[in-house]
Amino acid sequence: MRRLCLTLAAMALAASSALADLAIPMIYLKQEQERPPTLSNLDPVPEDLGQAGARLGLQDNLTTGAFMGHAYTLQSLTVPVGGDLLGAARQALAVSPFLILDAPAPSLLGIADLPEAASAVLFNTASADLSLRSGNCRANLLHTLPSDLMRSDALMQFARAKRWDKLALIAGTHPQDIAFAEALRQSAAKFAMSLRAEKTWAFEADMRRSATGEVPLFTQELGAHDLLLVADELGDFGRYIAYNTWLPRPVAGSEGLVPTAWSHVVEQWGAAQLQSRFHDLAARPMRPRDYAAWAAVRSIGEAVTRSNSADPETLRSYILSAGFELAGFKGRPLSYRAWNGQLRQPIPLVTPRALTAQAPLEGYLHQRNELDTLGLDAPESACTAFR
């Protein structure tokens, strides 16, 4: 494993290990990925994206663990682009059944299908891919990052409530853009919105210089609409759309009003404390992937605390049970969908400076849990692995 870089991110507190009855090792396994170039370099992706959230979750777990005699550890394992991810996963699983995974969907499936992972508890904290919550689900793979559809449903609930029924869509060409655009289409149909026009963004020009010239013409052809949707998940062109459109229309989706798992503008429900703890630790604002990794580590911690066990099977059943509740600083207890392992959670709708709304919006009802108005509900999911 010459290519592997193994870092010991944190060890159990000396105080807690003295009286530790249970040891809970966790491993953050990251596959590095090539990032396509974007038009602007204004917002670099942090090196420790995700990892920092896991580290905060560890700190939170350690404090509780110190009172309970539970010793948590978190190791971080990073596989470079083209590296042997499955080999690293095997190595990790030999140490711990609890993996926090930061990898694209196909790699997640590869890890989940390893014989060594059969009784492990794996958390997907990086892929919003819908199929992982549906036909491609795995019983040992839970998801703390919301699916694309949870985010698009959140946005459509808002647009519907505002009566912005006529929609237009501009989508990029990256796989993530295409997936999010498809989720937006599905959600539009679900909430009986009218998606009237779509265009693909395939410009070569440098929009930093020419957005005011190009975007009005590009959007003129979209025709009448109330809200302009943008699917630009890598942050390539979307930032140049707002205020340059032919018609004066609000922008939402990947830009403008963004449905997201987490944002630094979320401050209600005690979130201000989580934000400041994160900032103390990472010296930057907390992002959605950080939140997903934090929620994964905290889910393990919450399950260990309540069940007083470190056995993965016991913890998995507790996490998927009706009794499990995670206080996630979003105003409602978070829990896992028993049919596909997705963490159900409110979705904040944010602008760069404020929280505009939080889905589920008032009035969207559900027979079981209003949070299940977001994303794949039991009858819609083709997942059978959890039955």
Next chain:
Amino acid sequence: MHPLIPFVAAATLALPASAAEIWVTNEKDNTISVIDIASLEVTRTIETGERPRGITFSKDHSRVFICASDSDTVQVMDPETGRVLHDLPSGEDPEQFVLHPNDRHLYIANEDDAVTTVVDTETRRVIAQINVGIEPEGMAVSPDGKIAITTSETTNMAHWIDTATRRLFANTLVDSRPRHAEFTANGSELWVSSEIGGTITVFDVATQSEKGKIGFKVKGVHPDRVQPVGFEFTADEKTAFVALGPSNHVAVVNAETLEVEDYILVGRRVWHMAFSADKSLLFTTNGVSGDVTVIDVAQREAIKSIKVGRFPWGAALRP
């Protein structure tokens, strides 16, 4: 000693009973709204430090202590003049506190620091800091002064502090996000509310074991939005009033059977509450609607809303 204290105390005692007031901290206005109980009007607005939350009076009501969370201090104010006399060292981000029956030691929850700080209000010194769980918030002290409680919102525990040794002697799990703790007057029970768990856990103090749990169900409100926060007992301790946060209701709980007898509609996101001196009226702080609901305790009815500052949070009686 401070020469001012006896003088101010005498002045306060001389006030007629009708001057009783409810003091409300406005978290996002950096002010206190003073409500005159006789007229049910705001008669004064007093400036405080940043993000005032917990508020409590000294035994003789000659001093009021205010947690100015974002100023990282506890302010000591003369309630007559509204002047801040001095600050107490409080540790970072003090949110709630409780005054020990000795009228001298303040036990302060430092929300950002996972610490409970004990401050001597006379010497103005920190005399102890006790490590507790993450995001300490609820604070209580037993009537005999022997036990102090800190609840930690993220660790989900009630931490039991021996006030003689200032060490933890027990840590008991409760449901998610414990926010408020109170001992019954005889000290036999400790009640702890869990905001996200949606419950109140009742502990037997002698054994620190759970002896009961209270659940809530507000008609037409999803259970996730029924979030118990602050609560208070009536004079006879047969009834508890429980603020249920964003469900916008206060529950009336039979403290003996632990059954909920009634729900009273109040303002939006109800946080904390304080009784009038004879406990005939109850004042609840409603964070989102920026007002205080006045409840007739005997009738179990909301009788008035009083507009205060932005995000009213804490409430305390000045008799």
